[in-house]
Amino acid sequence: xxxxxxxxxxxxxxxxxxxxxxxxxxxxxxxxxxxxxxxxxxxxxxxxxxxxxxxxxxxxxxxxxxxxxxxxxxxxxxxxxxxxxxxxxxxxxxxxxxxxxxxxxxxxxxxxxxxxxxxxxxxxxxxxxxxxxxxxxxxxxxxxxxxxxxxxxxxxxxxxxxxxxxxxxxxxxxxxxxxxxxxxxxxxxxxxxxxxxxxxxxxxxxxxxxxxxxxxxxxxxxxxxxxxxxxxxxxxxxxxxxxxxxxxxxxxxxxxxxxxxxxxxxxxxxxxxxxxxxxxxxxxxxxxxxxxxxxxxxxxxxxxxxxxxxxxxxxxxxxxxxxxxxxxxxxxxxxxxxxxxxxxxxxxxxxxxxxxxxxxxxxxxxxxxxx
Amino acid sequence: xxxxxxxxxxxxxxxxxxxxxxxxxxxxxxxxxxxxxxxxxxxxxxxxxxxxxxxxxxxxxxxxxxxxxxxxxxxxxxxxxxxxxxxxxxxxxxxxxxx
Numbered sequence: 001x002x003x004x005x006x007x008x009x010x011x012x013x014x015x016x017x018x019x020x021x022x023x024x025x026x027x028x029x030x031x032x033x034x035x036x037x038x039x040x041x042x043x044x045x046x047x048x049x050x051x052x053x054x055x056x057x058x059x060x061x062x063x064x065x066x067x068x069x070x071x072x073x074x075x076x077x078x079x080x081x082x083x084x085x086x087x088x089x090x091x092x093x094x095x096x097x098x099x100x101x102x103x104x105x106x107x108x109x110x111x112x113x114x115x116x117x118x119x120x121x122x123x124x125x126x127x128x129x130x131x132x133x134x135x136x137x138x139x140x141x142x143x144x145x146x147x148x149x150x151x152x153x154x155x156x157x158x159x160x161x162x163x164x165x166x167x168x169x170x171x172x173x174x175x176x177x178x179x180x181x182x183x184x185x186x187x188x189x190x191x192x193x194x195x196x197x198x199x200x201x202x203x204x205x206x207x208x209x210x211x212x213x214x215x216x217x218x219x220x221x222x223x224x225x226x227x228x229x230x231x232x233x234x235x236x237x238x239x240x241x242x243x244x245x246x247x248x249x250x251x252x253x254x255x256x257x258x259x260x261x262x263x264x265x266x267x268x269x270x271x272x273x274x275x276x277x278x279x280x281x282x283x284x285x286x287x288x289x290x291x292x293x294x295x296x297x298x299x300x301x302x303x304x305x306x307x308x309x310x311x312x313x314x315x316x317x318x319x320x321x322x323x324x325x326x327x328x329x330x331x332x333x334x335x336x337x338x339x340x341x342x343x344x345x346x347x348x349x350x351x352x353x354x355x356x357x358x359x360x361x362x363x364x365x366x367x368x369x370x371x
Numbered sequence: 372x373x374x375x376x377x378x379x380x381x382x383x384x385x386x387x388x389x390x391x392x393x394x395x396x397x398x399x400x401x402x403x404x405x406x407x408x409x410x411x412x413x414x415x416x417x418x419x420x421x422x423x424x425x426x427x428x429x430x431x432x433x434x435x436x437x438x439x440x441x442x443x444x445x446x447x448x449x450x451x452x453x454x455x456x457x458x459x460x461x462x463x464x465x466x467x468x469x470x
Contacts (some may be wrong), residue, residue: 035381059431059465060381060419076385076415080423 004326005070005368006334007051008342009038012360014053016071018370019355021328023346026355032074033065040107040321040364043070047115048368052134054105054120062104064120066134077134081105081122084141090124091153100124100144107321109164113171119190121161125152125178127190140190143176148195148212155179155215155234156280162320163219167226175229175244180215183231185244196244200233217260218320222269230272230299232262232320237274239299250299255286261323265348266331270298273325273333273349275318283338284315292335294349308352309343316341321364328369336362372396374405375460382420382463386413391460400455402434403446409463420463435462 006017013031032038033055041053049070055063062081065074087100103123111117116133126144128137143161152159163177174186175196182197200214215234222228231238231247235258238247251257256276265271272295278286285291289312292305316337326332333349336342340359345352377391386392394408403426410417421428426446428434434441437451437459453459 034384057381058468059379059429060385061429062418063385063415079418082424 002328003370004328004332005043005048005370006324006342006344006355007041007043007071007364007366007368008336008359008362009041009053009321009364010336010340010360010362011037014038014041014055014071015356015359017342017355023328023332023344024353028356029071032071033063036063037104038363039104040366041071042108042110042366043368044110044115044118045112048370050110050115050133052108052110052118054108056104062102064105064108064134064137078130078136081120081128081137082139083126083144084139087144089150090159091151093154097150100126102126103158106160106162107164109166112166112168119164119166119174121164121176123158123160124154125159125161125181127161127164127176129190142186142191143184143193146184146193146195148181151212152178152181153213163216165219165221165229168223169226173226173243175219177216177219177231179217180234181212182214183216183219183244196240197247198245199240199247200238201236201249202234218262220262220264220272222264225269228269228298230262230264232259232274234258234280237262237299250295252295252300252302254293254302255291255304259318260320261318261335263323263325263333265333266325266327267329268296268331268348271296271348272298273323274302275323275335277317283317285317288313288315290314290316290337292333292349292352305345305349305352307350308345314339319363322362324365324367326367326369332367334365334367336365338362372400372455373457374400374408374454375457376405376409377460377462378416379463379465381465382416385415385419388413393457399447400450401447402441402444402450402461405450405461406446431466431468433464433466435464436460 003020008015013034015030036055039054044050051067053065089097092098107121109119120128165175167173184193185196217232227243229240237251239250290309293302316339323335333345338361342355
């Protein structure tokens with residue numbers, strides 16, 4: 001019988017939630033790593049029992065944990081994230097230059113072909129890779145050493161590399177996104193990079209052709225169409241049909257186009273999901289209503305999905321890594337909130353039920369479809 | 372020389388130990404030699420107490436022994452005789468922080 005395994009990272013530990021294909025009844029295992037911030041955990045697409053987790057703490061720093069049994073047990077692996085060579089400087093909030101300093105791993109992206117290879121997006125922004133199952137990590141320094149690096153600056157949440165997209169059709173192509181530098185693409189497996197931000201408009205950036213400086217919050221795409229990208233920017237929902245060469249806005253009739261996550265339906269490449277947030281200074285949903293918005297037209301035309309979601313007195317946020325989709329025939333959509341709720345829809349978003357309501361604030365949600 | 376060391380709760384969990392641990396320390400008993408022995412016996416703790424490259428104490432980690440805060444002492448200064456003799460433990464503590 002098929003089913004799903006939902007991997008939830010929170011401010012105080014990780015949780016593993018499993019269900020059959022009906023996705024009505026859930027077993028919840030956790031907290032793992034109790035008391036630690038779990039920015040992200042994700043499974044290998046080629047070995048469903050191989051999971052990796054980013055565990056961090058303001059007291060004790062960064063750990064990487066690995067499971068070889070689907071999250072039942074975990075072991076720490078390598079946690080040395082050392083920039084290659086002498087790291088340069090980037091722009092600080094006050095305009096001065098500040099040296100790159102490792103703070104934490106925001107995102108782990110396992111290889112599409114090798115369970116021992118994983119990419120890690122870190123703060124201060126850089127891309128690392130392991131090829132030995134997490135024991136050693138090496139930077140791909142071409143990104144951090146891009147000539148625009150000294151002009152990158154942190155967003156309010158830090159200068160984090162939070163999005164890594166691997167191309168199922170082209171192993172040489174990688175997209176990443178950094179707050180607040182923007183989106184970058186490599187066509188040589190991460191050796192060299194170039195910004196792909198043409199068409200992004202940000203009020204705070206006077207130059208409409210600014211190559212970097214954009215606060216990209218998330219990028220998603222459907223695996224069958226690797227050149228079509230959807231982006232939730234700080235403000236604006238954007239779309240590219242040419243692998244990031246150009247972007248156009250598709251916010252359309254959204255009540256607000258600020259937000260963090262964006263994702264694509266598993267079987268409908270033009271069906272996308274966002275969670276509009278009131279503003280960048282009020283990080284909660286508008287009007288006290290938790291609404292996922294779905295577009296079946298690849299943007300511009302959006303419908304509110306509310307069935308089963310609180311429609312009064314709700315003031316939560318949904319963070320950038322806290323939405324995921326499964327690949328069951330009836331596509332499941334999942335998201336977690338800063339209020340500790342994890343919601344699931346087994347019908348493409350038409351209706352929602354909470355898997356759990358009272359976790360610590362949710363930082364990330366991933367889902368694995370099990371055979 | 373056998374030194375007694377107490378980890379904070381989160382590091383006991385990581386190291387899969389309970390209570391204090393005893394470590395053999397070669398040469399002079401200093402904070403550096405004790406922490407070297409800690410990381411040799413419990414490699415999963417590398418980076419959690421001091422920076423992996425600079426070996427400087429993490430900001431929210433504190434060191435105590437014999438009722439003294441040793442956090443700002445030089446890493447190569449000798450530890451109190453009672454610690455070196457195993458009569459008193461060397462305490463690694465998570466700082467009170469966070470409001």
